[in-house]
Amino acid sequence: MLYWAEGAKARNSVGFANSDVQMVRFFCRFIKEYFETPPERFTFSLNVYTGNGLSIGEVEGHWLEALELPRSCLRKHVINHFPTSSSGTKRHRLPYGVGRLCLNDSRVIQHIYGAIQEYAGFEEPRWLDGPPQKRRPKKRAPDRV
Secondary structure (H helix, E strand, O other): OOHHHHEEEOOEEEEEEOHHHHHHHHHHHHHHOOOOOOOOHHHEEHHHHHHOOOOOOHHHHHHHHHOOHHHEEOOOEEOOOOOOOOOOOOOOOOOOOOOEEEEEEEHHHHHHHHHHHHHHHOOOOOHHHHHOOOOOOOOOOOOOO
């Protein structure tokens, strides 16, 4: 149910983002234990503001320790130097930013989608078929003269 509320609805990968470290930790532990997924298979990135009194290394360390992931899981972060939406008046609200956990595994995501549909009593074919694809016109071979 956490994934239904907070997860990215992709066809072949599990993406889960939240600012609550314990929630992401719980979800990560569930995936590791239930699907027997080694920590090295995950990727992790941050959306974090600077100017919160913490270095990027400290923020990374906080998340990696909580999620029990190796440094090799880290990917490129989104770093916002100054929150334009609040004009800087609401500093320190999310000192550790928002963490995004990802696992590229069709078997796991399809299992999660199936469980959500079973528990909630509905069918969502888009989750299985993926989003509609735009058709590209076929390229024609050049005319020979």
